[in-house]
Amino acid sequence: MCRFTGCLPAVLLLVSTFGSVHADDWLRFRGPNGQGVVEGEYPLTWTRQQNVKWRAELPAPGNSSPIVVAGQVFITQATDQGRQRHLMCFDRSGGTELWRRTIDFGKVEETHKTNPYCSASPVSDGERVVCWHGSAGTHCYDLAGELQWSRDLGTFHHIWGEASSPIIHGDNVYQICGPGERTFVIALNKRTGETIWESPMEPDGSVSDKGRYVGTWATPVVVTVDGQQQLLCALHKRVVAYDLTSGQELWSTAGVSSQRGDLVYTSPLVTKTEAVVFGGYGGPMFAFRLGGSGDVTEANRMWHIEKQWHPQRIGSGVILGDKIIMANADDPGSVQCFVLATGETLWEERRTGAGPHWGSIIHNGDKLYVQGQKGAIQVLSANPEKFELLAENDLGETSNSTPAFSDGEIFIRTHEALYCVSAE
Known part of the structure; x- marks a missing residue:
């Protein structure tokens, strides 16, 4: 049996209203329809000392990716070896934790050491946030953190854990439940x-x-x-x-x-x-x-x-016209370009700086953002005819996540912290 608890920092007592939904909100894993494409202007370079608007410490490592909704940033997070599974909400403007909702699962499940619990990213339609905590259930909250409903969908056991994120389309939440002995959509x-x-x-x-x-x-x-x-x-x-x-x-x-x-994957x-x-x-x-x-x-x-x-392929690639770009999770990490019509390899480049790529590629205009496991995000040219490294931005912290992009700002989740990168 899972028990719901809530953590309400004092700062929330000062918050009476939340911002309205913005057209540039990043509502799900990999953005609109999960294809990793975003318009607008975003920073090319940053360091921990430059273009970082804020950094919020996290209680434990995690692989899920942030979403951005109505002036708030949400991530899923596990602590105490997965016995507690959380949805955390941060203020977009300053990185303050506004609230945390906790499911007291009370059990330690098997997973892979590189895949902490709560690897599924949350999803929102602008009015509610839904998270799937695997065996600890599916839970829906409004933007103020009030529980709307919870569902126990069963026990899911796999030696490598879970990671499939829910999506919202129309009136429904859709979820691939698994892997495990009982799996379903x-x-x-x-x-x-x-x-x-x-x-x-x-x-x-x-x-x-x-x-x-x-x-x-x-x-x-x-x-x-x-x-x-x-x-x-x-x-x-x-x-x-x-x-x-x-x-x-x-x-x-x-x-x-x-x-x-x-x-x-x-x-x-x-x-x-x-x-x-x-x-x-x-x-x-x-x-x-x-x-x-x-x-x-x-x-x-x-x-x-x-x-x-x-x-090894863990993060998702992107389609650029008649080409496919894929960043791989092999070590030291490689990027490949394929012809969409035939699958022919056009080029392959191995990069040692960023390490294996677990994060998915994000396409922004003439740039591609690729998160490396060692902590660096490489910015590549979106010209599929050749490999060109435009910038390498190293925060020095392990990351298996995919950044969120919203209104000129990039939100990066590492095993240690949540960052907001902004050129302003």
């Missing part, structure tokens, strides 16, 4: 938490009966196919498109599996008509056309590339 009413539909996946556990690692940590995206909006989920064996309203499985394509396992990269998915743990990369009915593996496949060993 679910839609919840965002106002009440009521189950709208639930679609089971193939059970995965941690290791298959063939001794291969299995699981998905991907976050879903919404695509439009022939005028119909669909939920696209990269699962551990297939990529599946669901009807948003009913949960009906509309079409699917195989391609994730490899000799080493059925694993996927990255979210699908999509255009109006195509999608690209990268398998995890050296797994394959493949592209396919959106749409159809039933199993469209052969009918829709554009290409599928499986090598003896691809680089």
Whole structure:
């Protein structure tokens, strides 16, 4: 049984109203529709002494990414070996912690040492914030921290923990629940938490009966196919498109599996008509056309590339026109460019400064921001024809997260602190 508690710093007593929702708010993991694209002007360079507006100390390491809503910054956070799981709210202007809502889970679950508990990022529609704490439940709060509803969706066990973030689209919250022995995709009413539909996946556990690692940590995206909006989920064996309203499985394509396992960490990269998915743990990369009915593996496949060993892919890449840019989690870290139509490698660059890339790429105009695990964010040219490093900004703290971008400011989560980077 989980117990809800609230932490209300004295500063909140001075806050009677919250800012209105801004068009530049960053409401979910990787921003609008999870594709990692943001418009506007953002800082090119910073250090701990320059262009850092504020730094807020965090109580423990964490991999989730911040979101920015109505003048507030939210992150999920675990403490006490995951026995306590929190949603933390900070004032955007100065970094003061406004409130913290805690679920007393009271148990220590298995996870990987590089994947602390509460790796799923929160999501908002501008009125409420929803967080998935894995076995500790799904919880919805208003922007003042008042609990709106909670759901216990069951126990999820995997030797590497969880990370798939919820998304909000229309009236529903959508979540890939897993990995674990019981895994499913679910839609919840965002106002009440009521189950709208639930679609089971193939059970995965941690290791298959063939001794291969299995699981998905991907976050879903919404695509439009022939005028119909669909939920696209990269699962551990297939990529599946669901009807948003009913949960009906509309079409699917195989391609994730490899000799080493059925694993996927990255979210699908999509255009109006195509999608690209990268398998995890050296797994394959493949592209396919959106749409159809039933199993469209052969009918829709554009290409599928499986090598003896691809680089490890944890963070998601971006599509730039007819090219794909991917930052890899191998050591010392590499960036690759592929041709979207064929999967051909155009170039590859290994960079020692930033280390492995667990964070996802963010595309801003003529720049790409890539978070390195060692603490540096590399800013690359968004010209896909060649690799060009524009800047390297090292905060000196480990980070497996993806920055949030909002109204000219960058919000960076490390294992030690939350930063606001601003050129003003």
